Amino acid sequence: RKKVTIQHLQHLRKIGQPITMLTAYDFPTGRACESHHIDITLVGDSLAQVCLGYDSTTRLSLDEMLHHTRAVARGSKAPLLVVDMPFGSYSPSTEDAVRNAVRLVREGGAEGVKIEGGLEVVDVVRRLTSVGIPVMAHVGLLPQRHTILSGYKVQGRDAQSALSVLQSALALEDAGAFAIVLEAIPQALGTYITRRLRYAPTIGIGAGSQTNGQVLVWDDMMGTWHGHKAKFVRRFGDVKGEVDKGVKGYMQAVRDRSFPAPAESYDITPDEWNKFLS
Ligand code: KIV
Numbered sequence: 001r002k003k004v005t006i007q008h009l010q011h012l013r014k015i016g017q018p019i020t021m022l023t024a025y026d027f028p029t030g031r032a033c034e035s036h037h038i039d040i041t042l043v044g045d046s047l048a049q050v051c052l053g054y055d056s057t058t059r060l061s062l063d064e065m066l067h068h069t070r071a072v073a074r075g076s077k078a079p080l081l082v083v084d085m086p087f088g089s090y091s092p093s094t095e096d097a098v099r100n101a102v103r104l105v106r107e108g109g110a111e112g113v114k115i116e117g118g119l120e121v122v123d124v125v126r127r128l129t130s131v132g133i134p135v136m137a138h139v140g141l142l143p144q145r146h147t148i149l150s151g152y153k154v155q156g157r158d159a160q161s162a163l164s165v166l167q168s169a170l171a172l173e174d175a176g177a178f179a180i181v182l183e184a185i186p187q188a189l190g191t192y193i194t195r196r197l198r199y200a201p202t203i204g205i206g207a208g209s210q211t212n213g214q215v216l217v218w219d220d221m222m223g224t225w226h227g228h229k230a231k232f233v234r235r236f237g238d239v240k241g242e243v244d245k246g247v248k249g250y251m252q253a254v255r256d257r258s259f260p261a262p263a264e265s266y267d268i269t270p271d272e273w274n275k276f277l278s
Pocket residue numbers: 023042043044045046047084181205215216217
């Protein structure tokens with residue numbers, strides 16, 4: 001299978017073929033992205049919530065991100081491997097951002113990094129690009145800022161806020177971002193920004209169907225949980241249903257001694273057994 005490059009993503013954008021991106025947090029999910037030919041595997045900092053049980057992505061450390069990135073990298077080879085820079089790892093200075101992004105590339109196997117933010121991260125994007133680390137930008141809803149935003153809310157719903165998302169996207173493209181995630185914005189704005197950008201593909205999550213690609217969190221998409229579901233999530237699988245079925249069935253079979261069956265057990269010849277007993 002051919003390696004997915006930035007040039008290939010730009011080709012997909014040009015011919016209008018939607019880019020597929022999924023998150024992965026461990027070896028088996030990385031392998032699934034690999035074997036089904038996903039274009040971009042993202043080690044998202046949603047890792048904090050869906051795998052590690054933190055209540056916010058802001059709790060995730062760079063070392064935790066590195067640990068999971070290495071596991072994903074061992075399974076996901078052909079897709080472009082992008083890794084979220086954890087909260088605080090690309091501030092206070094651009095040199096901290098360089099040092100930490102270099103660790104994700106060198107120690108983790110990341111091929112690009114993703115950074116949340118608008119005009120305030122333009123310098124970081126330019127600096128990382130200049131040292132040779134491709135940057136995926138992320139605008140609209142910024143989960144790392146949920147406290148300042150007073151929750152996980154749709155962005156760009158009034159003219160002024162829509163303009164600010166657009167201006168951020170244009171400035172981030174200018175700074176060298178190779179792609180831009182648009183999270184939780186009106187579909188008209190997702191379409192408009194996608195048309196206004198000159199080369200960077202847009203990857204939408206809650207930004208309508210006309211972005212250059214789509215991304216979803218693995219656990220949302222697979223139905224690992226049956227709790228709150230954001231409007232933009234579609235469940236393509238029912239992992240929770242399968243897990244419930246499996247655990248219940250196992251417990252019942254152990255308790256009624258139908259597991260293990262003779263076919264699942266080992267035998268000794270009667271001869272040897274009699275010798276053993278005597
Ligand atoms: O952390 C994450 O999973 C993400 C994607 C959903 C874009 O940032």
